[in-house]
Amino acid sequence: MTEVCRGVYYIPGQDEFIPDSHVYVIGIPDSGDLSIIDAGLMGKGKYKMEAIRKLRIPIEGIRRIIMTHTHLDHIGCLKEIMEQVPSAELWVHEVEAEPLEKGDERGVYGMDMFRTMCMSQYNLKPGAFKFEVTRKLKGGELLEIGGMEWEVLHIPGHSAGSVALYQSEQKVLVPGDTVYADYAIGRFDLHGADGSALRRSLMRLAELDVDFLLPGHNRIVKGVKQDYIRDTAEQWAPYLQ
Numbered sequence: 030m031t032e033v034c035r036g037v038y039y040i041p042g043q044d045e046f047i048p049d050s051h052v053y054v055i056g057i058p059d060s061g062d063l064s065i066i067d068a069g070l071m072g073k074g075k076y077k078m079e080a081i082r083k084l085r086i087p088i089e090g091i092r093r094i095i096m097t098h099t100h101l102d103h104i105g106c107l108k109e110i111m112e113q114v115p116s117a118e119l120w121v122h123e124v125e126a127e128p129l130e131k132g133d134e135r136g137v138y139g140m141d142m143f144r145t146m147c148m149s150q151y152n153l154k155p156g157a158f159k160f161e162v163t164r165k166l167k168g169g170e171l172l173e174i175g176g177m178e179w180e181v182l183h184i185p186g187h188s189a190g191s192v193a194l195y196q197s198e199q200k201v202l203v204p205g206d207t208v209y210a211d212y213a214i215g216r217f218d219l220h221g222a223d224g225s226a227l228r229r230s231l232m233r234l235a236e237l238d239v240d241f242l243l244p245g246h247n248r249i250v251k252g253v254k255q256d257y258i259r260d261t262a263e264q265w266a267p268y269l270q
């Protein structure tokens with residue numbers, strides 16, 4: 030785990046035949062008000078919590094887990110992490126929070142074929158991803174957390190309730206699976222996905238001044254080129270109708 034910039038820590042995912050999402054920890058450690066962003070794939074909670082411990086970040090200071098969205102590769106080990114930080118709250122965008130509370134797992138698996146494959150591969154039972162959500166995000170919130178200010182943006186497209194977190198002071202963007210390094214974007218064929226919404230969300234992110242791009246997968250970028258997100262959005266626009 031590395032400190033990307035002040036109060037922003039990065040724990041790389043460990044992909045298997047399905048990807049494992051990266052985890053970010055945000056907040057100034059002394060604040061005692063830290064947040065974990067995303068969890069990862071089943072079985073990947075242990076090494077991520079060990080990475081947090083190794084950095085001497087106080088586990089009891091972890092107050093919440095914020096999900097960029099609830100796909101399996103992000104929520105798979107949420108229970109493992111919550112067991113280690115039982116007092117942590119769970120914050121999810123309202124559009125994905127409601128199915129999560131009802132145990133509607135279509136948005137977690139994304140498609141039937143994937144559900145069948147993963148349930149047998151990981152021995153998952155129906156209802157494995159039913160969670161109470163403490164705070165339902167709407168987008169537009171300005172969060173004062175961990176001694177820092179983070180803006181929540183609702184960026185549907187890759188999934189219906191995707192959110193990005195943005196910190197203007199250090200120009201840090203955590204966009205989930207909406208935009209990656211190397212002009213890649215998130216897939217838009219799963220349950221709740223919407224190509225034209227994704228195009229609008231990318232254009233919205235393109236308005237932000239971004240130095241650090243911290244996506245859910247693949248490499249992270251420090252020193253993002255000006256107009257990188259706009260160029261990415263424009264390259265993909267013909268496919269995002």
Ligand SMILES: [Zn+2]
Nearest residue numbers: 098100187206
């Ligand atoms: Zn995703």
Ligand SMILES: [Zn+2]
Nearest residue numbers: 050102206245
């Ligand atoms: Zn993902």
